[in-house]
Amino acid sequence: MNTSMVKSKFLSNPEDIGVVAVGFSGGQGKSGVDAAPSALIESGLLAQLQNELNYKLHGDDKVNAYNDLVPKEDPPYRNMKNPGTVSAVTQRLSEQVYSHAKEGRMVLTLGGDHSIAIGTIAGTAKAIRERLGREIAVIWVDAHADINTPETSDSGNIHGMPVAFVSGLAKEEKPEYFGWLKSEHMLNVNKLVYIGLRDVDAGEKKILRANGIKAFSMFDIDRYGIGRVVEMALAHIGNDTPIHLSFDVDALDPMWAPSTGTPVRGGLTLREGDFICESVHLTGNLVAVDLVEVNPSLAADREAEANETIRAGCSLVRCALGESLL
Ligand SMILES: NC(=[NH2+])NCCC[C@H](N)C(=O)O
Numbered sequence: 171m172n173t174s175m176v177k178s179k180f181l182s183n184p185e186d187i188g189v190v191a192v193g194f195s196g197g198q199g200k201s202g203v204d205a206a207p208s209a210l211i212e213s214g215l216l217a218q219l220q221n222e223l224n225y226k227l228h229g230d231d232k233v234n235a236y237n238d239l240v241p242k243e244d245p246p247y248r249n250m251k252n253p254g255t256v257s258a259v260t261q262r263l264s265e266q267v268y269s270h271a272k273e274g275r276m277v278l279t280l281g282g283d284h285s286i287a288i289g290t291i292a293g294t295a296k297a298i299r300e301r302l303g304r305e306i307a308v309i310w311v312d313a314h315a316d317i318n319t320p321e322t323s324d325s326g327n328i329h330g331m332p333v334a335f336v337s338g339l340a341k342e343e344k345p346e347y348f349g350w351l352k353s354e355h356m357l358n359v360n361k362l363v364y365i366g367l368r369d370v371d372a373g374e375k376k377i378l379r380a381n382g383i384k385a386f387s388m389f390d391i392d393r394y395g396i397g398r399v400v401e402m403a404l405a406h407i408g409n410d411t412p413i414h415l416s417f418d419v420d421a422l423d424p425m426w427a428p429s430t431g432t433p434v435r436g437g438l439t440l441r442e443g444d445f446i447c448e449s450v451h452l453t454g455n456l457v458a459v460d461l462v463e464v465n466p467s468l469a470a471d472r473e474a475e476a477n478e479t480i481r482a483g484c485s486l487v488r489c490a491l492g493e494s495l496l
């Protein structure tokens with residue numbers, strides 16, 4: 171590792187990264203987001219982590235497609251689209267993430283749409299509870315809150331619901347529809363903090379308010395600047411808490427990350443996104459990172475815009491894992 175890098179104090183093997191490549195798009199309707207992990211890897215992300223940041227990488231270098239888990243029929247249930255598929259994939263993913271986190275490794279998950287955070291957070295939360303007897307905190311960087319319940323969602327897309335499921339705000343008994351989520355998988359909502367919000371549904375605003383969830387919108391970033399916002403976000407979590415960073419590339423302004431399924435103007439600059447990741451790295455508390463919603467096939471000028479988005483995604487991940495400017 172570089173000397174300037176901070177080793178996470180909650181990892182027994184901080185030089186080791188468990189990589190999980192999740193080629194999955196079933197949490198929303200647009201194809202192409204499943205191609206992101208291979209695009210990120212082909213552009214050199216894992217090679218950089220290995221050769222420049224000197225990490226030891228574990229896990230499969232092939233992208234998981236989870237085709238064996240797709241049921242023959244998957245009708246909507248409680249207004250959710252592809253509920254059986256998303257449930258089965260995130261359950262399997264939770265076990266993959268868990269097995270890396272259990273070994274005391276940092277876990278890097280390359281999505282895929284944001285529904286996969288049901289699996290990544292469930293896996294991290296369970297492993298950290300078992301290994302350290304601790305609850306994790308989640309920093310959710312996104313234009314969206316992704317905290318709809320099946321009933322509040324207008325779209326029925328599960329990538330708009332992962333926070334509700336993994337925090338127990340959306341409940342379901344049936345094991346084939348997320349009933350596999352048990353208390354050991356759960357995230358406490360007072361250990362959750364959002365950064366970058368600017369497109370939050372009316373039902374989600376109610377949920378955020380009713381549960382007193384800490385959220386920093388783009389308004390807060392304009393008002394206080396990214397430096398103070400990150401400071402306040404980290405203060406909310408407390409400086410002795412393992413952190414899972416879930417970064418939706420659509421938190422960035424479409425100027426920096428145009429190739430994504432639900433772009434919203436007025437977002438973070440790439441530098442602000444990198445700054446969040448650098449700051450989280452510097453806490454020494456990071457235990458897991460997700461990068462989601464890169465969709466290389468969604469771009470007006472396909473190649474140039476897709477490449478920009480992939481480059482932005484790689485930059486965010488490298489910053490979270492300790493690349494520094496000097
Ligand atoms: N991960 C995302 N990009 N989520 C977008 C969600 C959009 C909208 N709030 C919905 O529930 O459908």
Ligand SMILES: [Mn+2]
Nearest residue numbers: 313314418420
């Ligand atoms: Mn989003």
Ligand SMILES: [Mn+2]
Nearest residue numbers: 284312316418
């Ligand atoms: Mn999201």
